[in-house]
Amino acid sequence: MKLESKIPTGPLTEKWDKHRFEMKLVNPANKRKYSVIVVGTGLAGASAAASLAELGYNVKAFCFQDSARRAHSIGAQGGINAAKNYQNDGDSVWRLFYDTIKGGDFRSREGNVYRLAQVSNSIIDQCVAQGVPFARDYGGTLDNRSFGGAQVSRTFYARGQTGQQLLLGAYTALNRQIGRGQVKMYPRTEMLDLVLIDGHAKGIVVRNLATGKIESHAADAVVLATGGYGRVFNLSTMGLGCNVTAAYRAYKRGALFANPCFTQIHPTCIPHTGEFQSKLTLMSESLRNDGRIWVPKKKGETRPPNQIPEDERDYYLERKYPSFGNLAPRDISSRSAKEVCDDGRGVGPTGYGVYLDFADAIKRLGKDIIEQRYSNLFEMYYLITNEDPYEVPMRIYPAAHYAMGGLWVDYNLMSNIPGLHIIGEANFSDHGANRLGASALMQGLADGYFILPYTINDYLARVGAGNISTDREEFRTAEKQVEERVEKLIAVNGKQTAESFHKRLGNLMWEYCGMTRNEAGLKKALELIPALREEFWNDVKVLGEAGDMNQTLERAGRVADFLEFAEIFAHDALNREESCGAHFREEYQTEDGEALRNDKKFAYVSAWEYKGVGQKPELHKEPLEFENVELATRSYK
Amino acid sequence: MNFTLHVWRQKNARDKGRMETYQAHDIAPDMSFLEMLDVVNEELVAKRVEPIHFDHDCREGICGACSLVINGIPHGGKKGCTTCELRMRNFKDGDEIYVEPFRAKALPVVKDLVVDRSALDRVMQAGGFVSVSTGAAPDGNAIPIPKAVADKAMDAAACIGCGACIAACKNASAMLFVAAKVSHLAHLPQGQVERERRVRNMVAQMDKEGFGNCTNYYECEAVCPKNISVEVIAKMNREYLKALRKPVK
Numbered sequence: 064m065k066l067e068s069k070i071p072t073g074p075l076t077e078k079w080d081k082h083r084f085e086m087k088l089v090n091p092a093n094k095r096k097y098s099v100i101v102v103g104t105g106l107a108g109a110s111a112a113a114s115l116a117e118l119g120y121n122v123k124a125f126c127f128q129d130s131a132r133r134a135h136s137i138g139a140q141g142g143i144n145a146a147k148n149y150q151n152d153g154d155s156v157w158r159l160f161y162d163t164i165k166g167g168d169f170r171s172r173e174g175n176v177y178r179l180a181q182v183s184n185s186i187i188d189q190c191v192a193q194g195v196p197f198a199r200d201y202g203g204t205l206d207n208r209s210f211g212g213a214q215v216s217r218t219f220y221a222r223g224q225t226g227q228q229l230l231l232g233a234y235t236a237l238n239r240q241i242g243r244g245q246v247k248m249y250p251r252t253e254m255l256d257l258v259l260i261d262g263h264a265k266g267i268v269v270r271n272l273a274t275g276k277i278e279s280h281a282a283d284a285v286v287l288a289t290g291g292y293g294r295v296f297n298l299s300t301m302g303l304g305c306n307v308t309a310a311y312r313a314y315k316r317g318a319l320f321a322n323p324c325f326t327q328i329h330p331t332c333i334p335h336t337g338e339f340q341s342k343l344t345l346m347s348e349s350l351r352n353d354g355r356i357w358v359p360k361k362k363g364e365t366r367p368p369n370q371i372p373e374d375e376r377d378y379y380l381e382r383k384y385p386s387f388g389n390l391a392p393r394d395i396s397s398r399s400a401k402e403v404c405d406d407g408r409g410v411g412p413t414g415y416g417v418y419l420d421f422a423d424a425i426k427r428l429g430k431d432i433i434e435q436r437y438s439n440l441f442e443m444y445y446l447i448t449n450e451d452p453y454e455v456p457m458r459i460y461p462a463a464h465y466a467m468g469g470l471w472v473d474y475n476l477m478s479n480i481p482g483l484h485i486i487g488e489a490n491f492s493d494h495g496a497n498r499l500g501a502s503a504l505m506q507g508l509a510d511g512y513f514i515l516p517y518t519i520n521d522y523l524a525r526v527g528a529g530n531i532s533t534d535r536e537e538f539r540t541a542e543k544q545v546e547e548r549v550e551k552l553i554a555v556n557g558k559q560t561a562e563s564f565h566k567r568l569g570n571l572m573w574e575y576c577g578m579t580r581n582e583a584g585l586k587k588a589l590e591l592i593p594a595l596r597e598e599f600w601n602d603v604k605v606l607g608e609a610g611d612m613n614q615t616l617e618r619a620g621r622v623a624d625f626l627e628f629a630e631i632f633a634h635d636a637l638n639r640e641e642s643c644g645a646h647f648r649e650e651y652q653t654e655d656g657e658a659l660r661n662d663k664k665f666a667y668v669s670a671w672e673y674k675g676v677g678q679k680p681e682l683h684k685e686p687l688e689f690e691n692v693e694l695a696t697r698s699y700k
Numbered sequence: 701m702n703f704t705l706h707v708w709r710q711k712n713a714r715d716k717g718r719m720e721t722y723q724a725h726d727i728a729p730d731m732s733f734l735e736m737l738d739v740v741n742e743e744l745v746a747k748r749v750e751p752i753h754f755d756h757d758c759r760e761g762i763c764g765a766c767s768l769v770i771n772g773i774p775h776g777g778k779k780g781c782t783t784c785e786l787r788m789r790n791f792k793d794g795d796e797i798y799v800e801p802f803r804a805k806a807l808p809v810v811k812d813l814v815v816d817r818s819a820l821d822r823v824m825q826a827g828g829f830v831s832v833s834t835g836a837a838p839d840g841n842a843i844p845i846p847k848a849v850a851d852k853a854m855d856a857a858a859c860i861g862c863g864a865c866i867a868a869c870k871n872a873s874a875m876l877f878v879a880a881k882v883s884h885l886a887h888l889p890q891g892q893v894e895r896e897r898r899v900r901n902m903v904a905q906m907d908k909e910g911f912g913n914c915t916n917y918y919e920c921e922a923v924c925p926k927n928i929s930v931e932v933i934a935k936m937n938r939e940y941l942k943a944l945r946k947p948v949k
Contacts, residue, residue: 114834129755129814130821132861133763149841185837192837194830194890196854203844219840221854227762228857235829242825250818273810302757336730339739342759443761446778446785447732512834560745562738607750611712612811614753615745 066319066670066685069473070174075691079178082474083517087524094119096528099519100267100282101125102254102309105134106226106504107487108288109233110511116240118516123280124237124246127253127272127304127617132234135290135302136507139226140347140440142210142218143190143504145183150207154215156180161692162213163502166392167467167495168644168660169694170322170668172687174474175492182513183505187219189512193232197221209390210349210500218501223347223439229504233511253617254309255545257285257316257483258537264313264483265531268541270549272617275610277545279533283523284482286515287313288507291466291488293326295625295632296577297569299463300329300345306621307628310470310489314631318478319670319683321491322468323628324636327498327645328578329464330396333447333457334416338566343462344447346419347440348500351389353424353433354457356380356396358417362407368418368456379403387699394497394645394658395699397461401578402656404460411458420456461578465503467494467645468635471670471685475518476510479670482526484519486510491668496644549609552619557602561619564599564626571595572629576636581649585637592633593677596626631671631680638682641665662694701727701793705740707752708800710809717809719798729789733776734759734766736788737799752799753812761785761925764860767867768813769800774864774923782862782925802863804872806910817863819909820877827901828881830890843889856884858926865920865928871912876920878906879936880928886939896943903940 071082089097098121101112109131112124126134146159159180164171187205191197197219198206210218221228240246251272258266258279266281292307293299314320331350332343357376364371379399381388391399400417403409410416425433430453434441441452448458469491476484476492487507494502575588599622607613642651642658643665651659666687671680703724710717724740731739734756741751757765761782768783770776776786791797801809806819845853857880865876882899885891891898914933921930 110834117833128757128763128765129817130764130861132821133757133765135758135763137763138758138760147840185835187840188837189832189834191840192830192832192890194853194857194885194888196850196857196884196888197840198854199845199847199850201847203846203850204841221857224762224858227860228854231857235824236832236834238821238825239829239831241821242827248821250821273816302763303759304757337728339728339731339735341732341735341738344760442780443785446761446781447787448730449787449789516834560742562742604745606745606748612753612814615751 064479064672064683066471066479066683067473068172068685069475070172071474075173075177078174079181086517086521089520089524091119093528095121097121097523098123098282099284099286100280101286101288102267103134103288103290103489104131104234104237105136105288105290105487106230106233106507107511108134109230109237110508111286111288111486111515112246113233113236113240114512114516115519116245122240122246123249123282125249125252125254125269127251129251131237131248131250132231134230135305136230136504137227138300138302138345139504140223140345141349142208142220142225142501143186143229144217144501145187145219145505146180146217147184147187149205150216152215154217158215159183159217163493163499164495164692165695165697166499167497168697169495169662169666169689170643170687171493171495173689173691178514179493179506179509182509185513186505186508190229190232193235195221195228195232208349208352213499220349223349223437226504229508233508255312255620256541257313258541259316259480260531260535260537263481263526265529266533266538268538268545270545273612275608275613277542279538279542281531281533281538283526283529284484284519286484286486287470287489288487288511289489291469292628293463293466295568295629296463296572297565298335298340298343300332300343303341306624308621308624311624311628313470313478313480313483315673316480317673318480318483319471319672320468320631321471321668321670322635323632323671324576324639324646325467325496325644326463327393327465327467328397328461330393330400330461331419331459332462333444334411334460335413344443345464346444346457346459348393350419350437350440353436354389354419354421355423356389356417356419358403358408358410364408368420377403377408384699391699392497393500397578398647400461416458416460418456419459421452422456425453465498467491467496467498471668475521476515477518477522482522484515486515496646549616549620552603552616552623553605553609555600555603555605557604559602559604561603561605561615561622564595564603565622568595568622568625568629576633579647579649580636582637585633588633589630589637592626592629599623599626627676634679635669635671638669639665701729701788701791703727703791704796706796706798709752709812712811713808727788729787731788732759732784733770733786733788734784753814755814756784759784762860764862767802767815767862767864769802769867771798774802774867775925780925780927802867804866804911806872806874807863807866820861820863820874822909823874823878823902823905824881826905827894827898830885831894845889849887853884853887856880856887856928856932859928860926862925864923864925866911868919868923869912870917870919871915873914874906874911875914875933875936876924876928876930878902879932882939883932883935886935895939896946899936899939899943
């Protein structure tokens with residue numbers, strides 16, 4: 064299989080304009096003859112569904128939550144990047160492009176990333192027009208802050224709830240179209256299979272989670288906006304419903320899965336406290352603007368933090384990376400935290416935590432300013448830990464977060480299956496091996512508002528309106544397979560809950576495929592995952608009926624897919640014999656412990672093709688070409 | 701910690717439903733209320749009892765999926781806190797805890813503690829938006845908005861759409877929810893063009909869904925996990941009256 068990225072020729076700055084001109088359009092009067100399925104209603108899905116409906120397409124939108132407004136984009140706290148240069152501090156489209164490519168450790172496509180930076184400004188305008196209440200200055204203009212590894216202030220924010228406010232913006236745009244009848248919304252509905260007709264994606268099979276009913280939906284194109292797979296680690300910053308199922312089902316139907324081992328470990332989360340824990344709560348990384356990260360210099364320190372004198376503290380990020388300090392990128396901050404904790408200098412009951420201290424900032428700026436900036440985060444921290452961060456430093460530790468990897472797409476955001484488009488976190492395209500803070504919201508909305516609504520025209524215009532019926536054989540077969548799988552899950556009738564399998568999978572992924580990886584560990588994971596999967600299918604217990612709301616059945620189905628997906632993840636991590644971005648292979652590091660990239664051998668996208676459960680997937684390589692940037696060693700010293 | 705739980709169980713919308721009693725053993729004070737229910741559910745599954753169904757997702761107080769009336773109070777009564785953020789340290793060892801779904805005619809029970817809140821989406825679909833299609837926006841700084849105004853809009857926009865305000869209200873009124881959106885957009889210049897239309901349509905849909913009226917008990921404000929002030933209801937009432945006096949555009 065040859066992977067064609069379809070990046071337009073010509074100078075980088077003109078590619079998108081040129082492409083927009085060259086793509087086919089669908090005549091306004093003909094748009095109503097087409098229908099599009101959008102799965103997922105987070106930033107990418109809701110914005111795409113709304114924008115496609117505004118153009119006149121008939122849209123069916125699906126989400127597993129009880130309302131489109133609850134997609135996990137809502138959890139993003141810190142902000143959204145754009146190259147507005149409102150702060151006059153030297154930002155530009157080119158700088159945002161360069162920072163993103165560099166931040167991704169040169170494992171993403173120049174063409175895609177440049178386009179992302181180009182459309183970033185329109186996103187802010189669109190959101191403001193929808194009524195998103197971004198933070199403003201006294202003069203009434205939009206405020207910015209610097210965020211996660213950027214040396215310019217380009218991050219727009221709405222208190223600590225930027226994701227929520229942007230999602231509500233997209234959700235209201237979607238609601239407007241639902242009200243007009245241009246979008247038909249299916250909440251509490253989970254996609255369980257993709258249906259291909261003559262090799263093209265033309266529909267999906269879903270389960271209504273309220274009634275258990277399995278049904279098919281057909282359309283001229285399918286868009287997956289189903290988010291990331293961070294929950295393969297079980298404990299993560301993701302919502303508990305986040306899953307890989309829709310993406311994995313598409314993979315099993317032939318869509319390639321790209322760079323699955325690129326998963327971000329977020330440095331600032333509330334540390335793990337016990338076995339019962341269901342999730343790790345993220346504390347926005349914006350806190351690193353004013354908080355200083357440190358651990359005691361002495362191993363096994365028992366004094367409370369405010370009794371440890373200044374000269375006995377190790378502000379390790381400031382020490383190791385003087386120019387970026389506490390704002391060093393996420394992968395670097397996370398690994399540094401692990402390093403000091405592995406060294407026995409971690410804090411808190413488990414020893415896996417570091418301090419994030421606001422004492423200096425409160426002294427410098429006053430409590431009022433800190434309150435204005437972070438009050439909701441401080442309150443959230445207090446509710447969870449019962450400790451007041453105005454008085455004692457926060458304790459934080461890295462946790463599994465965003466998936467840079469995802470289904471493979473070309474420049475048109477279309478996968479190798481014609482008609483199947485993948486947007487937002489669910490695709491692999493723009494963040495390379497590591498995503499910069501405040502760029503996830505930017506990419507989700509870029510895909511949904513400004514890229515997919517252009518590129519999907521080209522596909523639709525080429526294939527024509529199909530008027531496909533769900534009575535076709537292909538739908539019947541897929542429905543039958545979905546039903547059989549649901550029945551199979553219930554029929555196992557074993558002793559262990561899906562939840563307990565998820566925990567065990569998560570523990571093994573964290574240990575062998577987590578913040579750092581090595582060959583022996585990855586090979587071990589490749590032995591343990593299939594064994595755990597076998598145990599699951601022999602001993603999982605699902606109670607209740609298939610024809611009703613059944614949350615244990617939902618969970619079991621998702622865990623079953625994670626148990627297969629985890630294996631591609633480990634294969635990918637094993638194959639990539641280099642350290643880049645969030646993927647750190649212990650065998651490949653410099654003398655002072657920094658990541659050692661291998662551009663000669665690994666400047667490619669790994670795209671994996673399904674070959675059967677338990678079979679090694681086939682690797683396809685898409686070489687990455689860099690014409691405009693020099694592949695530098697990422698240094699934040 | 702150990703607790704005795706009395707939980708509403710209802711197989712589906714057609715079932716009559718009843719309270720069942722369960723024991724929660726060895727609960728850590730750091731657990732969230734939902735994590736405590738997770739533990740109880742694991743034990744129920746071991747006993748081949750179908751686990752208690754409840755809506756939840758983000759588990760950090762922002763998605764608005766979790767609900768529950770705990771000891772008679774939506775989200776359990778801790779100020780500015782959702783059920784998923786509520787920690788067991790707020791209870792005493794040995795407590796009896798009553799857990800019920802949000803109750804209102806417009807929010808019918810789907811199963812156990814899960815309710816159907818689609819009425820709230822329909823109210824939003826009736827007018828809770830600015831009609832601006834993708835691509836039609838002027839520059840983000842084209843219209844300056846005073847910081848105080850932006851902050852007021854943000855205060856109202858913080859609503860997570862959980863529905864606790866409705867469950868707390870003896871009239872099952874959705875006024876706080878609807879008013880938060882009306883108020884958010886009425887504060888901003890972007891919301892001015894459709895100001896009257898929006899409030900009229902949203903209120904009409906709210907009535908159509910079967911929500912009750914506001915009689916100023918302020919229970920909604922007391923339970924709102926995002927501390928939305930009842931000021932927004934006053935604002936909506938003013939907006940509504942003004943809108944009624946203007947001819948329909």
